[in-house]
Amino acid sequence: MSDQAETLRPTRTPAFEARLKKRYASERRFKVLGLGAILFSVAVLVFLLINMTLSGLGGFQRTELAVPVDFTQAGLTIPANAADQREVVQALQRQGLPEVISFSAEQALGEEGADHVNNEAWRLVGEQIAADPTLLGQRVDLWLPTSEDLASAYAGDGNADLQPLARQLADQGLLEDRLDFGFMTRADATDPQLVGIWGALKGSILTMIVTLALAFPIGVLAALYLEEYAPKNRWTDLIEVSINNLAAVPSIIFGLLGLAVFLTIFPGYRSAPLIGGMTLALMTMPVIVIAGRNAIKAVPPSIRDGALAIGASPVQVVFHHVLPLALPGILTGTIIGMARALGETAPLLLIGMRAFVATPPESFTSNATVLPMQIFLWSDEIDRGFVERTSAAIIVLLVFLLLMNGLAIYLRNRFEKRW
Amino acid sequence: MSDSETQAADAELGLSNPSGKSLEHENVEVGEPKMRARDVDVFYGDKKAIDSVSIDIHTEFVTAFIGPSGCGKSTFLRALNRMNDTIPSAKVTGCIELDGEDIYASGMDVVQLRARVGMVFQKPNPFPKSIYENIAYGPKIHGLVESKTDLDEIVEKSLRRAGLWEEVKDRLEDSGTALSGGQQQRLCIARAIAVEPEVILMDEPCSALDPIATAKIEELIDELRGRYGIVIVTHSMQQAARVSQRTAFFHLGNMVEYGHTSDIFTNPREKRTQDYITGRYG
Amino acid sequence: MSASTLLLVVLGLGLAGWLVARSRAAMFRRAASDNRIASLPNYHGWYAALWIAVPALLFALVWASISGSLVMQSVLADPAAADLPPFGLQRETILSQAQAVASGAAQTVTNPAANALVEPFRRASNFYGIIGIVVTLLLAGTGAAFAFLRLKPDFRARNRVEKAVLGTLLVASLVAILTTVGIIASLVFETIRFFGMVSPIDFLTGTHWAPNPMTDDVNPDPARYGAVPLFWGTFFIGVVIAMIVAIPLGMMSAIYLNQYAAPRVRTWLKPALEILAGVPTVVYGYFAALTIAPAIRDIAMTLGVENPSSESALAAGLVMGVMIIPFVSSMADDSIAAVPQAMKDGSLALGATQNETIKKVLVPAALPGIVAGIMLAISRAIGETMIVVMAASATARLSANPLEAMTTVTYQIVANLTGEASTDSAATLAAFALGFVLFLVTLALNVVALRVVKRFREAYE
């Protein structure tokens, strides 16, 4: 053949084939590197989750002492005129409930052990009685929280002098870690044995309601305006740049805004969900606008033309045809934005939502804190008990976030590109 | 190879030429086919896009694939240098040989295969790099050059062969994407020949170009013939008639007819071919 | 009447107006000769409802935001307020306690001085509350009268209502500008006040940072407000350390996901990255402070480093880098995916291997998008607060040793705004000045990056 007479083509020389081996080796290395990079991220995620779960599970428990109490002999009564739980507990306190408890504890645990029943244990018992008055006519076996010192000793650190006592009580079956359902219903406290997450959770819920109520309508309407009606001019450009920039501005800047503007207008509402929600709404709104615009852009023009052709006004076209079709996409973006707001701490730190809030907030204007802030506050505490409680709070927060993100991913996959 | 052998090969492919007159190429000495495809099927998932196609590609002449849109020309072309590997759902069965080696055999190396069987696409796709780097890319990744002067030489030679040298020799550092469409396509051809392939597959190389640019490319194809086996997919009957010596007509995944270009256009055996070239459909 | 009752009443009036106007329009229709009126009854309803509710609600909103300070003014004018301490924390406590009791939020005051003020507070808030309610209701009534006077069979209610809707849309989109203006205004205002105490030159070029809210409240020592160590710490943690982690890992993740991973693998790995991106920063901060920082300290110790810090820049930077990985990866993924398949085919058809194609064609082609993504990532890293607040240190230090403690701009903003300083002290104002610098830098990064991304998208569309 004519070609063969020429020199061998460069792509068929042995040297080429030798180089080929090296190129394939580099290909393999590259691929392994890529896989390694992504597995690293996955490993960090798994490590984070496992780490939090392991140390957090302890946070849903607390160390408690078994104390049988015989209320039949105690002579406690619930006054008929007590209006609510708080008054019942106060009345019981006046009648000597704390002494009844400490006496029973001494009987059951000995003097030393009784010293380590939590100082506030009688209050928890009082609340139980308020919920179920028939207890007063019974002998009941109660499990009461220990002092933080004994809890540490039982966990194997803290005061070494207490460890023999803890071991002894545990051997007698009087001391153990028990599931603490109250963690989900109580609010912040100074004693890790008595803290709960409900206060912060409720604060988060109230804050998120404000955020959603402001950011969703404003975000959707702004997206509609920009995508459907905005003329092409300098103003529109300015709005666009503003929104895109706001979506990328550090969250702490919104805190400075909230501090300088909202707290100047409403000075009395420092650390109220209302102000927190407003601040987070400004941060969430651009996210919703951007997601909304993309969703609206994805609605094919043929649908608009069809509706216009049968005589619908531009407003009707948008609200009857475009918006419903774009809604899944908008919702996905909203959920993601809300999830970000739910996990946000920095701006709220600046507007003062870091108060110590011992009772769950009652309204949008009462003092409140939020879940991530509670985590931050607890993480600063040195007591051993708070470490576990912090991880438990993180688990609660992550569960909420995972649910929200999962919902968003589900919505996106479900409704993606139907046309 | 003797004439009678060629005829035997032709007969095997159903390429009958009873009169023995192979028109303008009577005096061309025909060797072993460069590529040989036998009973090739291509599937996209469960869908069969190519049904039992057999064809030979010779270095001595340009082969044109014609046929209505969607009949599988591109699909078959991409099977020839395994570009179909990049489509996850695509599957090729049957046998395609390059110089007698099965290109789908496990011993065949895709990288080397593609270096030997180059491809030019419908839309010019220069890399967003300088003109020089566009040409140098192939020789560099394959390590074909030792020194910068060698590389300069290859770049100049390839651009000259593609007929682009005079137009760009003063602006080699400009971006390849800054050229006109026709220049971009010639750049892509230059890029393909810079690695000295044995076969060049061209998928509608002129469909995005104006008549003058098209004429330049056709000229170029004619000059490259003999040195490279060339396959060109085209929608233009005139173009097929102008540049090719062999034509294959595809229809609905089948190769309906293959033969000397002049025969196909003046004297097709199949009714479907006749209908197509007279413009009755497609 | 509380704010929420008032809201309900106004909305109720609006609803009533809607119903009445609608049925009236239906009547018009029956009366009309050809059974047609200019606009559908629903639009008559909306027209009336809007006129009733919108002005009233707008007023109520404005009133709610100013009545607080009106009440405070009239209380301070009351003779009982004469005994108040002139300023400071105590004065604020007394006022807020009295207010809490007056509004019923608290039962008793702990500070007896507040008792005298309860009554003035109650009086003033009642007075202004009643004014607010009366004016709100008056506005609703006026709106109703106006609307009903104009509703006629030939009235084009639809056009009016649609105009109102469009107006609302416009206003909604203006909120974004308003927010930006609000940010700039508040930052600039406080920054100027700060620069009245400490010159911008000292602030931007000084290398000693040690604000002391106790001593330099009024006459701060400019030499203690040199922010360079903060800028350096921010840069070193957020740009150097974090990006050394995030850029290679993020890029390689994106390349693997985009070019190598089988579709099934991709559907699992991508959400994992998204979850990593969704982990709140306070959790990362906790992780950095509790797990990574001690680990780094221990490792440094075994390597023979003397006194390694437990608040090292390395811990904060590493964790921040991990936090940024998904961000870099998703931007790079988008950019690489935007490179046309033809480009990739062109390279593969020349016999390039996959990684040669990626390194020499895809990544260079996607480079503008990738660079823009990295700029956005940097903007996010230097603005990140919780990780540094929890894992970095309060000590301002100019050092290139990652094992040393360093502080950042965001750390100092939080520290100076949540400390004891009063709102007018130099330390507080310095926080705003730092915020302003942070805002300007991130703004520049964002605007340039977004523009590059946009141009890049257009190039391949």
Ligand SMILES: Nc1ncnc2c1ncn2[C@@H]1O[C@H](COP(=O)(O)OP(=O)(O)OP(=O)(O)O)[C@@H](O)[C@H]1O
């Ligand atoms: N990636 C793919 N996945 C699935 N089916 C495909 C794919 N590419 C092509 N096809 C189908 O295979 C058939 C042949 O397509 P092909 O692109 O080869 O046609 P063609 O002859 O090149 O057409 P044209 O002249 O329009 O370029 C068509 O029916 C097409 O729909």
Ligand SMILES: [Mg+2]
């Ligand atoms: Mg084709």
